[in-house]
Amino acid sequence: MDSNTSSSAPLSPKWQFRFNFFNQHGAPSSPAFKAAYKQLPFGEKIKVNFNFFALFFSWIYFLILGMWRKALTILGLSIVVMVVAAFMPKAVGNGIAIAWSLLIALTANYSYYLEKVKGDTSWNPFAGMRW
Template sequence: MDSNTASPYSPKWQFRFNFFEQHGAPNSPTFKAAYKTLPFGQKIKVNFNFFALFFSWIYLLILGMWRKALTILGITLVLMVVVAFLPDVVGRAIGVAWSVLIALTTNYSYYLEKVKGDTSWNPFAGMRW
């Protein structure tokens, strides 16, 4: 993204988009090397989305990523059924882990959708695994 032109995105999103544009996907070696050099606050800004942590698929819908939102919603419903048969503490741990996973993938998914035009159903594209 060119920082000299007016952007419809907030400075926070511009920072994230520029970082992804310069260093690639979170699973690339250049991203990992550049990410290690960032201060803690900027690491959080690039890699974690607090709205996605708490609002999951609803936040993805708000961002306009309806395909990914439906994928997350479907997986969430399956997880809810599975968790219903597990002990409460295990269910809570799975729920927290699932929310954190969504928070960790949202920023790069939004970059792919808005900058690269990738409208896939996969909310985990380009992640570390």
């Protein structure tokens, strides 16, 4: 990792593993990432690509990590998603809410990597993802 990763607290082994994987294989949208990701055991796939805290706490977790711009973006989009879901049948609204939470959980790790390692302080929490 480069000098941009220095902060007041050292990264946990879990974050170091994630950051090293992103350093070696690039963004989740890159072919190198996809090929290397397929080779990982299931537990390490979850470690690299999914964040349980972000699943349950969404924008609050982003704010705790210091990604306030992305947190505000997620908060705003969450409000829009909730309003849209309110006008849908309950089952559809619940499905939309679950899908939204999963999307945030899938973007948190790479967003944090971009912020800490690459110095990317953009408002886009979905940068570098698979679409």
